[in-house]
Amino acid sequence: MAYRTDFGSIHQRPLGVFGAPARYVQGPGATWELGRELQRLGFQGPVLFIAGGTAQRTLAPIWQEQLPPVGLQPVIDAFGGECSESEIKRLVAMSDHHGFCAVVGAGGGKASDTARAVADELGLPVVITPTLASTDSPCSALSVIYSDEGSVTGFRFYNRHPELLLVDTEVIAKAPKRQLVAGLGDGLATWFEARATHESHRNNVVGGKPLTSALMLAKLCHDILLADGPAACAAIDAGVPTPALERIVEANILLSGLGFEIGGLALAHAVHNGISTIPGSHHNLHGEKVVIGLHTQLVLEGQPQSEIDEVFRYCQQVGLPTTLAQVGIDASNDAELMAIAERSVIPGETSHNEPFEVTAIAVMRALKAADQLGGAYL
Structure with missing residues (x-):
């Protein structure tokens, strides 16, 4: 071990x-x-x-x-x-x-x-x-x-x-829909984190460089989530497996699992780890906190607004959080936000797989900006 x-x-x-x-x-x-x-x-x-x-x-x-x-x-x-x-x-x-x-x-x-x-x-x-x-x-x-x-x-x-x-x-x-939706949030970050790790030439989770197959699997995960997420949620509402649900389950579990390990993690999961230190977030599921990290990552990376909007629209459509308040975080509490940001950039954290230097103050600013953007999608 x-x-x-x-x-x-x-x-x-x-x-x-x-x-x-x-x-x-x-x-x-x-x-x-x-x-x-x-x-x-x-x-x-x-x-x-x-x-x-x-x-x-x-x-x-x-x-x-x-x-x-x-x-x-x-x-x-x-x-x-x-x-x-x-x-x-x-x-x-x-x-x-x-x-x-x-x-x-x-x-x-x-x-x-x-x-x-x-x-x-x-x-x-x-x-x-x-x-x-x-x-x-x-x-x-x-x-x-x-x-x-x-x-x-x-x-x-x-x-x-x-x-x-x-x-x-x-x-x-037959599981609660919230659980499947949280998986959509966890899986949604896979492609964006693998992309960042590839661009920075950093190692993946299993200790080597991401192969081309890792990026392809991560992108396939992303594409299935966008195509089949709403229909899979409907299948959960009905309590029955459908082809759309089968594809989403494969994406949430297998493709996202392979994608994050062999593709690599970046800021989204580091912010999750920071959020998890705040007691108010403990009632939220892993993927609900990861997707807040994804919003933060995309803003900090300066990605095109069209890409950021697509992610926010998807979250709104399937019921994923778009604001800090939805995961028990007070966006006006600078001390709380700085605690999240500082935890997300400790030595060895996956935030350092971004293709640029990541600092606590930069993460804190991105948290605030992403929260402001996300408020339009409530």
């Missing part, structure tokens, strides 16, 4: 690096294939399931029915809600009583992050079965670590990705 608080360089030579899950499975009713997929990977014996509330209610009965006939015993533990050091330590301690062959994370992004951390501590392979399309976390080989109160404290980076990422779109179609 590598435990760092930054996304700094791993390699000295300018090598391109591409990392991804070993296998991706998506579709309606995919949960029913989990036993066969785990058997295909050669797993036998007890499996630790770190399960969020929806997973416990809707998926656990399927696991308990399908896994024993193929030689797997699900040991299900309720996820505590935060990917914190204390939660990781609690779950690792369960291995004292079981000889687990793998760890499965089932739930939202924080459950995925926790499962990766626990699997790494135990030296086991990890499988992710998200019940939400709210972040691109399931695809990655890292965990965002939070305090028990919900502030970002650092990151863990791992040597391998999930062995399997299995996405049941019937489950995701």
Whole structure:
């Protein structure tokens, strides 16, 4: 395990690096294939399931029915809600009583992050079965670590990705629409951050230079989000998987996940990390805060107003935040804005992947300007 608080360089030579899950499975009713997929990977014996509330209610009965006939015993533990050091330590301690062959994370992004951390501590392979399309976390080989109160404290980076990422779109179609919309916000930043990292010739999250494929995947993610986002929201309102929802789920989870790791992160996620230090923001979802970071990034980069307007219009259309107040931040509180800005430019933060020097005062000014622009889209 590598435990760092930054996304700094791993390699000295300018090598391109591409990392991804070993296998991706998506579709309606995919949960029913989990036993066969785990058997295909050669797993036998007890499996630790770190399960969020929806997973416990809707998926656990399927696991308990399908896994024993193929030689797997699900040991299900309720996820505590935060990917914190204390939660990781609690779950690792369960291995004292079981000889687990793998760890499965089932739930939202924080459950995925926790499962990766626990699997790494135990030296086991990890499988992710998200019940939400709210972040691109399931695809990655890292965990965002939070305090028990919900502030970002650092990151863990791992040597391998999930062995399997299995996405049941019937489950995701029945999740709250706000969760899917937050995933749109997280995914929307992917192309713009990968573009900035490429322009600055900085490293991606897996420790190498972004390859051409990274930029193409990030741009494809962007294009699908713009084309299918509203129709996917309608499918969630109806509670059914549709072709548009299938494409958005793939974009939110797989394309955005690959795009951010092999394309790179920039100011949008750094501002998210700053916003997360403000208690008033803790009720907001990851993607809701990331999209505020995206508005800030585009303003700070001086991008064409047509591009900025397109992003704001999209956010208005699908229900993403356009102002600081919508994520619990007082735009008139300069001390609060400076705290966000200073956190976003600490050494090693992804804000330094921008193709110019980024300072706290510049971020603070961009936060204010973006908020002013966003007010027209309420």
